[in-house]
Amino acid sequence: MRITIDDKISEISTKHIVLPSKWNIQAQSVKGSSEESKSVNFYLKTFEQKVYNTYHQLIRENEAVSCEMLKNKLLGKDQENRMIIPIFKDHNDRMEKLVGKELTELEKYPEKFHIHQLHKVYPDQKFDIAAEQKLIEEHDHIIFQFPYYWYYAPALLKKWLDEVLTHGWAYGSSSGFKFGGKKVALAISLGLKEEHLQRGTPLKFNLEDLTNPFEAMFDWIKADYQPYFAYYGMTFEPSEEWIERSIPLYLEFLDRFNAENEDINVA
Incomplete structure (x- = not known):
């Protein structure tokens, strides 16, 4: 997934692999109606919502939010000792x-x-x-x-x-x-x-x-x-x-x- 903030770009892996032939570029989703396609699309939609929620959480906590800050928050790198x-x-x-x-x-x-x-x-x-x-x-x-x-x-x-x-x-x-x-x-x-x-x-x-x-x-x-x-x-x-x-x-x-x-x- 590509994140863009203030014209700066960062990429983060969703840990899902999709063949190019099975990817709908316009819809930004996996083609087909199989259980596997539905599962991946559901995960992607949920992950997208998580990115959106995390971004707005950071907005509330900080004056400025960068791609790196958002990425680290999503990956949990801002709290390494969290058990x-x-x-x-x-x-x-x-x-x-x-x-x-x-x-x-x-x-x-x-x-x-x-x-x-x-x-x-x-x-x-x-x-x-x-x-x-x-x-x-x-x-x-x-x-x-x-x-x-x-x-x-x-x-x-x-x-x-x-x-x-x-x-x-x-x-x-x-x-x-x-x-x-x-x-x-x-x-x-x-x-x-x-x-x-x-x-x-x-x-x-x-x-x-x-x-x-x-x-x-x-x-x-x-x-x-x-x-x-x-x-x-x-x-x-x-x-x-x-x-x-x-x-x-x-x-x-x-x-x-x-x-x-x-x-x-x-x-």
Whole structure:
């Protein structure tokens, strides 16, 4: 890819090789409709957007931006000591900012919402199974709120589902299906933009497809599974306005979910 700023040119590799015969010069994309062509074109469009976003980020941080400065930022050369933990933390910080604002709003209504943050209650990830099951039994409306990682819930929530929804309590002929009949839904924050996560894109599936395992699980334990709440775009430098916008949407979702005016447990 060629970058031009103030008549100065710099080139940066996209790490994709395309034969000249398969390149559409006018459209600046790979010819054809094969999955490989779609995948490369999607990557190029995403990379182009990344260049655009990085350029404007530098504009906000600096008075003048050069090709070399932009290229170094894209390649990560401006932060050579950046390790994998801070990289994950960048993503988590954005999610935490969103979740923090939403939970702050929910805490204004203790008579309506019981907020149960697993990572704070169990920093060692050792669950009190009996206490968790008792908490579920005490509530009829339950929301599982989490950021979406690699096509599923974070490891802590997966561990909770594995250890708390036990045979003999949540399912099984002698269990009494303690989760049965309870209204349950997911509240999910995602890094991707909504248009990226659709059938027919290189990612192949939409969020409804990807949450089918949750529906199957809750159906198995006879819970009343409801439509999810989703908020997208959290890795695309979301503005304060974008984050604030989620709050009334989430509260509206909870009001619809809690139509019978019963307490909700937000886990």
